[in-house]
Amino acid sequence: MSKSLQAIRGMNDILPEQTPLWRYFEGTVARLLDNYGYRQIRMPIVEFTELFKRSIGEVTDIVEKEMYTFDDRNGDSLTLRPEGTAACVRAVLEHGITGGGQVQKLWYVGPMFRHERPQKGRYRQFHQIGLEVFNLEGPDIDAELIVMTWRLWGELGLRDAVKLELNSLGTSESRGRYREALVEFLSAHVDKLDEDSQRRMKTNPLRVLDTKNPETQAILVDAPKMADYLDDESRAHFEGLKARLDAVGIPYVINPKLVRGLDYYSKTVFEWVTDKLGAQGTVCAGGRYDGLVEQMGGKPTPGVGFAMGIERLVLMLEALDKVPEELSRQVDVYLCAFGEAAELAALSLSERVRDQLPNLRLQINAGAGSFKSQFKKADKSGALYALILGDDELAQQVVGFKPLRGQGEQQSIAWDALAAHLATCVVQG
Incomplete structure (x- = not known):
């Protein structure tokens, strides 16, 4: 008897009983972004592999272990997109829509792909709504992104279930100085680090700060702090962001270990986290990437953005009984x-x-x-x-x-x- 056909592990069907809630969530976000002056862009789900190696970083977990990469019939190496920012930057560069300092406020929605161990809230095909802004360099636009998400949580009834964490990674120069100090500290404790952190110490030392290993976390209590290595510009930018959030009344906590998993971030990084989904606590995250466009062959162009996981937020709406009654029919x-x-x-x-x-x-x-x-x-x-x-x-x-x-x-x-x-x-x- 032939094996019955079924979906690939970690790539799920979204059934008719589930799609009304998805459409409600996506529609709520789309209306909000329209009201703030953002325009939708749609990119292919397949890109040349080199795009992600150059943008995300070759020594990140995503590029090293998680990407779905294959050669097509022309012999080109292609990859199912693992995230949206790199593809969006490629698109604006290819079509020249950020040239001459043009401000672009863009958003997109669609599937992303990473070969991870599937679990609740983490899948191999997952869906994100992402937002990218180009050619605005001040803390005011960073604040706008966070204010928009705060308003979204209010519309969805989720404000009491999420917490905002902030950090600043500084410029590439200040981050380089910090990396040296961190590696020196980690080297003095290398025998006590978990195996994964020992590997990251040599390839991407800032990611050690993101470890979930309790023994390594205990060691990191005494590690150097990024805030002590920030340049004056980054420090002023961060203070400007916090002042704007304070003015609106959005609560936040400073998390000095928040580094994000991608190489292109600089200055502001943030995450909205929850304790309502078990281990998968991040529901929206992003930050500033002022050097990425230039790194990918364009002219220096400030950039900032975020992405939110649709699966996780849908799970939250269900878990907290925030599904509108009319969706049941x-x-x-x-x-x-x-x-x-x-x-x-x-x-x-x-x-x-x-x-x-x-x-x-x-x-x-x-x-x-x-x-x-x-x-x-x-x-x-x-x-x-x-x-x-x-x-x-x-x-x-x-x-x-x-x-x-x-x-x-x-x-x-x-x-x-x-x-x-x-x-x-x-x-x-």
Whole structure:
């Protein structure tokens, strides 16, 4: 017997029962970004491998162990994108839309791919909403990104479940001085470090600060602090960011061990974290990457951005019971028609109602069936109301109107009055 076909481990189907919540979340974010003046960009999910080696860094975990990389028929090395910033930078460079100091405020949504050990909230195909801003270098735009996410948490009912952590990595020069001091400190304790931290100490020492190993964390308590090595410009930038967050009233904590996992970050880095998802605590993260565009062949261009994980935030909405009640039903009104003449009238009537109420979710019964079977399908649809159209209703040009989710008797509504009646009842329902 042949093996049954199934999805690749860590790459999940999002079923019809789940997509309403996804659409609600994505729609909420899209409206928010529109209101702040951001425009959507769409990039391919496959890029040349060199793009990620040059941007993310060849000695990062992503490039070394996690990327889905393959040779195509032309012999080119291609990679399924593991994150969105590099692809977005490639796109703005290729099309010249940041030249001459043009400010670009962009956002994107879509799948990313990393070969990790799948667990709740961490998958091999995962989805992100990302945002990138180019040619603005002050702390005001850093603050705007954080303020927007704070507003989003408020709209979703998640403010009490998340915490903002901040740090500054300084310029590449100040970070280089700090790296030297950190390596000197780690070298004095190398025998006590876990194996992964010993490897990172030689390739990407700042990532040692991000270790989850408790013994290594205990050693790092006495490690040099990045704040002591910041240049004056970075320090002023960070103070400006904090002043703006204080002005808006957004609470935060300074986390000196926050370094992010990608090489291109500089100055501001931040994470929104939660304790509601177990080990997978980061739901949104980002920071500034002023040297990345130049590193990828462009002119010096300030950049800042963030990405949020859709899977994790959807899980949070479910775990905290923040799913809007209306998402539990996909239909507002279910129209039952009995007999061919009634079916024809139902089609015409439903389209007239849709013209007048374009946001009404109206489903017509398909496949005919008895009175009992059609009402069973109406109830299963989750509709608030059933409409009934048979020979008697046709003769009188009325439609039966029956509440399905509460008190109320069935009544007859004239066809010309149906749209107005539904507008009132569905809003009240």
